[in-house]
Amino acid sequence: MGRMSARKSKSTRITLQDVARKSGFSPSTVSIVLSEAPLSRYVAAQTKERIRKTAEVLGYRPDVFARSLRSRRxxxxxxxxxxxxxxxxxxxxxxxxxxxxxxxxxxxxxxxxxxxxxxxxxxxxxxxxxxxxxxxxxxxxxxxxxxxxxxxxxxxxxxxxxxxxxxxxxxxxxxxNEAGGYLAIKHLYDLGHRQIALIRGPEKLIDSTRRWNGIERFARENGWKIDPRRVRQLRDAIEPISGFEGGMQLTADLLQSRQKFTALMAFDDLTALGALRALAQAGLSAPRDCSIIGFDDVPLAALSTPGITTIRQPxxxxxxxxxxxxxxxxxxxxxxxxxxxxxxxxxxxxxxxxxxx
Amino acid sequence: MGRMSARKSKSTRITLQDVARKSGFSPSTVSIVLSEAPLSRYVAAQTKERIRKTAEVLGYRPDVFARSLRSRRxxxxxxxxxxxxxxxxxxxxxxxxxxxxxxxxxxxxxxxxxxxxxxxxxxxxxxxxxxxxxxxxxxxxxxxxxxxxxxxxxxxxxxxxxxxxxxxxxxxxxxxNEAGGYLAIKHLYDLGHRQIALIRGPEKLIDSTRRWNGIERFARENGWKIDPRRVRQLRDAIEPISGFEGGMQLTADLLQSRQKFTALMAFDDLTALGALRALAQAGLSAPRDCSIIGFDDVPLAALSTPGITTIRQPxxxxxxxxxxxxxxxxxxxxxxxxxxxxxxxxxxxxxxxxxxx
DNA sequence: TACCTATATTAAAACGATTGAATGAAAGAA
DNA sequence: TTCTTTCATTCAATCGTTTTAATATAGGTA
Missing domain, CATH: 3.40.50.2300 (Response regulator)
Known part of the structure; x- marks a missing residue:
């Protein structure tokens, strides 16, 4: 209370000790109360309250490092x-x-x-x-x-x-993924498409196979034939963005191949965006000349024009x-x-x- | 060395103490060496080496909590x-x-x-x-x-x-931002556009004003008049995505207003994407019917079709x-x-x- | 000799919490 | 009465480092 009190009041952190001193209980009790340890079951209600209040008033914040060091959590x-x-x-x-x-x-x-x-x-x-x-x-x-x-x-x-x-x-x-592949191809099929181009995912990615299995199952169940001349596969690459480049190139390739297709199922949304670009470069547009479906439902899918129909991953x-x-x-x-x-x-x-x- | 050695060899972390014991130096010295404290200047070279080696061999990893607790960093x-x-x-x-x-x-x-x-x-x-x-x-x-x-x-x-x-x-x-606004409008102007629609950013966002200042400076310097009838402003909203909605609505509004414009400068890339969508809905397309420029150069800008010309923030x-x-x-x-x-x-x-x- | 400096290492006290064991008190049981 | 049990709180050790001040040795200087 005197001028220049013993403990420096500035820049010194408030510790458990301070709360203990001020509240009149031992550091142990204070710790037990404030961290709600099992033992706090035995602490009297009013003790708890007094400690909590004191901590509140002093603005006590436990030191995470000390805490983690000791508790090993x-x-x-x-x-x-x-x-x-x-x-x-x-x-x-x-x-x-x-x-x-x-x-x-x-x-x-x-x-x-x-x-x-x-x-x-x-x-x-x-x-x-x-x-x-x-x-x-x-x-x-x-x-x-x-x-x-x-x-x-x-x-x-x-x-x-x-x-x-x-x-x-x-x-x-x-x-x-299997269900997703199935859903995607079913959607295109239900819209009446039969000449459907497919861009598979990279070989090393297990998702690719699963989605493909879904497609094959749908084909089997509905007597639809997958024409290998309308199938392309993304190469293994490490950057996610490469799906865009890949989608663009493979779609361009598909267009040049003279195999007519009225719909395209892309491995994912980025691939679909690439496909969209390739179509545009060939003077075509979706969905007028070709329907396109993606996979993932990344935020971009909703923002592109046209918005991309896709299979959402939750x-x-x-x-x-x-x-x-x-x-x-x-x-x-x-x-x-x-x-x-x-x-x-x-x-x-x-x-x-x-x-x- | 005997079976069942005193210290449990499993799941017990290796500490500074262990390194000290094994290397034959005190914890202090080990700490000084391994953390390259100022005092390590005085530690003999071979001592350092021995300590480092021992630490390496034991696979010692300092405990971040103990360290931070003591060092206050x-x-x-x-x-x-x-x-x-x-x-x-x-x-x-x-x-x-x-x-x-x-x-x-x-x-x-x-x-x-x-x-x-x-x-x-x-x-x-x-x-x-x-x-x-x-x-x-x-x-x-x-x-x-x-x-x-x-x-x-x-x-x-x-x-x-x-x-x-x-x-x-x-x-x-x-x-x-001022330079950015200037750059954007200059680009459109250089391409020959004079009837340019502008979508300003939200009022409360200081960036909006700055970019606008850049536009005005360009207008002044080149004797170009900004026609207020071709200007719209995004409303204050908290979600970044709202730029898309806003861009779409305001562009639709501009199109309906019957004020002809051959180019549109959007506040940012999302706004530009919205504008693109609105154009498409009106049966128009960029850049054939209207040039569009954005701001930011977010990753989406490169992936949309057409790719969006924009002002890149580094x-x-x-x-x-x-x-x-x-x-x-x-x-x-x-x-x-x-x-x-x-x-x-x-x-x-x-x-x-x-x-x- | 005594004193200083530079080099090389260490003892011991923190840092701020948690926790297992201990202590006290009160209540109930034998 | 004495022993147990239950409740309420505290003692003291501990977590694994860093850091201050101290110690020790050797070489140089006055």
């Missing part, structure tokens, strides 16, 4: 994005965030921009930061070797979104599902539930497809 | 995104990451998805995590009140990207510049250099603009 979950510039990621992120909000966990984001070295480096960084769980958003091509190694070195609940990692210890959340739900699985494993101390989780896709109607007349 | 910089779904952000992020890479700092990302409450909440979280510096990526409309309050409560080097925060303690990195550089300023302030202990930093925009030619014939 970081209260964080690592989120490793394979490439944030892929619009695919953003909604997944949102889903993760929403699911984590209100829990004691905070996501720590890292973006590897599709570089393997970065990926492993960031993975290491996350381990060093002692994340308690891991979510990998692994769109497009990515090599899972590093992840497996790391996760076995220091076991923790891990889930991969967008990729089927067939590994016991790691969970996966993906869209049902990205926000996928992110949330992944987060929930990590949380469950963390709370209940048991390992992740059965490996693979598939969410249903959904047809989104826009303006790039139309009835064949 | 978190080695992190908070990156607060106003809305990550705005494609504007992503490249800025990349710039930040690149600039931080190789320093002792790691970015901690938080995304407020354009909600004020979230913004302040996350800001709090970042403070709690003891970030040493702060970068706010503040595209579109955002309220800086919370930021100012927080930054004065716990002073740290802070830079805002994409917004001119006229405040001593907070730095800003933005594109030179986003990656902006991010890097912001990070560098924070780093400088941190290293040299002095406050941030002069408040506002403006980077030059650049005209990117694509297919949505053409010569008037």
């Amino acid at each position: 970081s209260n964080t979950i690592g989120v490793l994005l394979f490439d944030i510039s892929d619009p695919f990621c953003v909604l997944i992120l949102r889903g993760i965030e929403k699911a984590l909000h209100g829990t004691r966990f905070m996501p720590i984001l890292m973006d590897a921009h599709h570089e393997r070295a970065q990926f492993e480096g960031y993975l290491d960084l996350l381990m060093e930061r002692r994340v308690e769980g891991l979510i990998v958003v692994a769109n497009w091509l990515f090599d899972e070797g590093g992840l497996l190694k790391a996760s076995s070195r220091e076991p923790m609940p891990s889930v991969v979104v967008g990729r089927d990692v067939s590994e016991q210890r790691i969970g996966s959340v993906i869209v049902d 990205m926000e739900e996928m992110g949330a599902a992944a987060a929930r699985r990590v949380l469950d494993a963390l709370h209940e101390g048991r390992s992740l539930g059965s490996g693979l989780q598939m969410l249903p896709p959904e047809l989104v109607l826009r303006d790039s497809t139309a009835k064949l007349d | 978190s080695n992190t910089i908070g990156v607060l995104l106003f809305d990550i779904s705005d494609p504007f952000c992503v490249l800025i992020l990349r710039g930040i990451e690149k600039a931080l890479h190789g320093t002792r700092f790691m970015p901690i990302l938080m995304d407020a998805h354009h909600e004020r409450a979230q913004f302040e909440g996350y800001l709090d979280l970042l403070m709690e995590r003891r970030v040493e510096g702060l970068i706010v990526v503040a595209n579109w409309l955002f309220d800086e009140g919370g930021l100012l309050k927080a930054s004065s409560r716990e002073p740290m080097p802070s830079v805002v990207v994409g917004r001119d925060v006229s405040e001593q303690r907070i730095g800003s990195v933005i594109v030179d 986003m990656e550089e902006m991010g890097a510049a912001a990070a560098r300023r924070v780093l400088d302030a941190l290293h040299e202990g002095r406050s941030l250099g002069s408040g506002l930093q403006m980077l030059p925009p650049e005209l990117v030619l694509r297919d949505s603009t053409a010569k008037l014939d």
Whole structure:
């Protein structure tokens, strides 16, 4: 109270000790109350209240480092994005965030921009930061070797979104690609199209095969023949953007091949955008001269002209599902539930497809 | 060496103590060597080597929490995104990451998805995590009140990207909007356009005014008259996506007004995409019936058909510049250099603009 | 000799929380 | 009475580093 009081009042953080002194209880009690430890069951109600009030008044904020050091819990979950510039990621992120909000966990984001070295480096960084769980958003091509190694070195609940990692210890959340492929081709077929060009995904991407299986199943079930002369395949490439280039080139190629087609099913939305561009360059337009359907429903799909009809991956739900699985494993101390989780896709109607007349 | 050695070999972390014991030096020396503290100048070369080797062999990883607790440095910089779904952000992020890479700092990302409450909440979280510096990526409309309050409560080097925060303690990195507006209108004028429609940005956004000033300066310098009947203004709205809707509606409105225009300058790329859609709905197309120019050069601009001619904001550089300023302030202990930093925009030619014939 | 400086290393005290074991008090049981 | 049990709180150790001040040795200088 005197001028120049003993404790410097400026720039000195308020600690648990301060709250203890001021409230008249021991640091232990204060800690137990404020962190709602199991023992707090025994603490008298008015004690709790007094401590909470004092903490409030002093503006006490626990030091995360001291806390994590002692309790050996970081209260964080690592989120490793394979490439944030892929619009695919953003909604997944949102889903993760929403699911984590209100829990004691905070996501720590890292973006590897599709570089393997970065990926492993960031993975290491996350381990060093002692994340308690891991979510990998692994769109497009990515090599899972590093992840497996790391996760076995220091076991923790891990889930991969967008990729089927067939590994016991790691969970996966993906869209049902087979159903998606089926849905897409069915839509075109229902509109009356029979001469349909197909751009398959890169060979190494398991999604490609799954979607293709869906297409084949539809063909079988409806007696429709897939004409291999109208089929093209994207090459394996690492950047998500390459889908655009690929879609453009392959569509140009299809147009030149003189195999008539009234509709085109692209591997994903970027490929579809590329196809749109190629059509335009040939003086054609969708859906008048050719219907086009994509896959994913990235934000761009709605903004292009025409808006792209597509198969939506429920990205926000996928992110949330992944987060929930990590949380469950963390709370209940048991390992992740059965490996693979598939969410249903959904047809989104826009303006790039139309009835064949 | 005996079976069942005293220290449990599993799941027990390797600490500084272990390295000390094994190498035969004290924890102090080991710490000094491994963290390259000033005192390491006096440590004998071979001592250093031995310690480093031992650490390597044991696979020692310092505990970040213990380290931060004692040293009072978190080695992190908070990156607060106003809305990550705005494609504007992503490249800025990349710039930040690149600039931080190789320093002792790691970015901690938080995304407020354009909600004020979230913004302040996350800001709090970042403070709690003891970030040493702060970068706010503040595209579109955002309220800086919370930021100012927080930054004065716990002073740290802070830079805002994409917004001119006229405040001593907070730095800003933005594109030179005035020059950008000038460049855009000049491009259309050079192509021969005189009847140019303009969609201004929201009133509350300072960028709008700056770009407008650039347009007016060009008009003055070249004796061109801005016809208010061809001018529209986006309304103040919080979601970045609203630029698309706005662009569409206002363009439709312009078309109906019967004021002929051969070119349209949109406030940003999303607005331009909206305009494109409106033209298409009126049976018109760019650039044949109307040239369109955008602003920002978000990734979508290159992928739409036609590709959108636009004024590029050097986003990656902006991010890097912001990070560098924070780093400088941190290293040299002095406050941030002069408040506002403006980077030059650049005209990117694509297919949505053409010569008037 | 005594004193200083530079080099090389370490002891010990933090940093600010959590937690297992201990202590006290009150109430109920034998 | 004495022993247990339950409730309420605290003691003291601990988490794994960093850092300040101290120690020790050797060489140089006055």
